[in-house]
Amino acid sequence: MKNKKVNIVLNKIKLSINKIAKYEPGESENESIDGIKLSSNESPFLIPQTIKKKMQLNLNKLNLYPDGDCLILKKAISDRYKINFNQIICGNGSDDILSLIGLAFSKESCEIICNKYGFLYYPIIANAVGAKVVFSNKNSLIVDENDIVKKVSKKTNLVFLANPNNPTGLIVEKKRLVRMLKKIPPHVIVVIDGAYAEYVKEKGFSDGLELVKSFPNVVVTRTFSKIYAMAGLRLGWAYSSKEVISTLEKIRGPFNVNTIAQIAGAAMLKDENFLRKSIKHNEKWKSWLTNEINLLGFETQHSFANFILVKCNLKKFTAESLVSCLKKRKIFIRHMQSYGLKNYFRISVGKSSELKKLILSLKEIVKNE
Ligand SMILES: Cc1ncc(COP(=O)(O)O)c(C=O)c1O
Missing domain, CATH: 3.90.1150.10 (Aspartate Aminotransferase, domain 1)
Known part of the structure; x- marks a missing residue:
């Protein structure tokens, strides 16, 4: 009887959710x-000792909710990257923000493009919102931006692109990114996921932040989990046009970033x-x-x-x-x-x-x- 009731519940969820293989870390x-x-x-x-001390000092504030707007952290991000404070959103890891992007900008009957050999969470997001996953670059480990453009259809509303790409470690240089963005219709959101961007020292590389001005449909996501050594704290952020960010702000969890992560993240950005x-x-x-x-x-x-x-x-x-x-x-x-x-x-x-x-x-x- 209990099983029957459970099955009734499962039959009502989006079919695409049943297709998802749980993310295995x-x-x-x-x-x-x-x-x-x-x-x-x-x-x-x-995490450096001085920053740990700051985190410790804030342990006695944990009976209170964190700052839902992450004001100090956003100020630190804005100062560090010379970007507009009002165009930043923070999240519980960048995967939190990637999910919000899927939730806000895609739906059933739409298509989401991602690389065949890319971060596993993108197709999970697509299936969770009920969109069709369209894989690009099926025949090569190299990300070919022309193939992404070819895959754009009337139904496409979201493209996920990690730069550098995980798991290949390869990049798409700035001039190729710009060429691609010029060919993608402006209503399609293009996520440039820079989880590993700080590691790249290549001359022709752009982390995408500078592209937001010319392409308001670009959303750059970043994380504190990799070079900033804070994977266990869960902290990420995104930068885009005011319109995109205010849409994401409407649907994020009210207190999606914990107090300690906010303190640690802001301090970490100052530690050159x-x-x-x-x-x-x-x-x-x-x-x-x-x-x-x-x-x-x-x-x-x-x-x-x-x-x-x-x-x-x-x-x-x-x-x-x-x-x-x-x-x-x-x-x-x-x-x-x-x-x-x-x-x-x-x-x-x-x-x-x-x-x-x-x-x-x-x-x-x-x-x-
Ligand atoms: C390309 C890419 N984006 C995003 C993430 C998720 O990072 P976070 O820890 O900020 O959720 C990862 C994690 O491995 C990743 O490889």
Whole structure:
């Protein structure tokens, strides 16, 4: 009887929600607590002590709701990136804002475009709002903006594009972005997800913030989960035209960003040393890791982010078997099966000691077979 009642409820939900495969994160913290976690592109650094002190001082305010408008945090973002305060929205991680964008700007009977080999949460959002997912760049890891333009139809109202892209680590340079935006109708919202933008030092790259002025349909999303080392606090933000931001402000949770995250985020943006240190570490150890992985006979491609995508082209191993061998040694990397890349895995640029242990283990595994 109870089951029957439950089924009646399930039959009433959007059919597209039944299609969703729940987002599976990189190996969970519990399993990797005494291991090495290189599966979710997090920072290898801890939040600096001075910022932790500020967070601690605010623990005795937790009986009160946070500032729903995140005023201090928005001011810090606006100062740091030289962007208009009124065109910023903050969220409980950038995935909070990505969901709001789907909710506000898409619906059943519409189409949402995202890369075939892109962040897994975009198709989840599309299915949650009942829109049809249209995949671009199905035949290549390289993001071809012309293919995105080709996929735009009368029904399209949203495009998700991560720059750099996860899991490939590749970028679309500014001139290609602009060319694409000029060809996309102005009523279509184009999300430029810059979760890894701070890592890119390439000359022709734009994080998209400067494009908002000419293209009011562009929404740039950013996160504190990667280079700013605050994945566990959940904090993200977005920048767009006033019209888009005020629409998103109407539907966000009234207190969607907690007090401690607001304090920590605002302080973190002022710590330029932390940013410099993180970029330097990433450059050095990403190229060391890529080199070592190539020496073992795997195939890698240049990544602009804080992770590398690896093709497992060794005869005796599959990506799955390697990931599970490493897991037994408490080293967690990400198998790319759920991204549709069966024989690939992705490794985050962790601490130097962690990467050295990973390479040592991989050498042993590969040699012993
Ligand atoms: C491209 C991309 N966008 C957004 C996110 C989500 O970040 P957040 O922790 O801010 O929700 C991730 C997380 O891995 C990501 O890879």
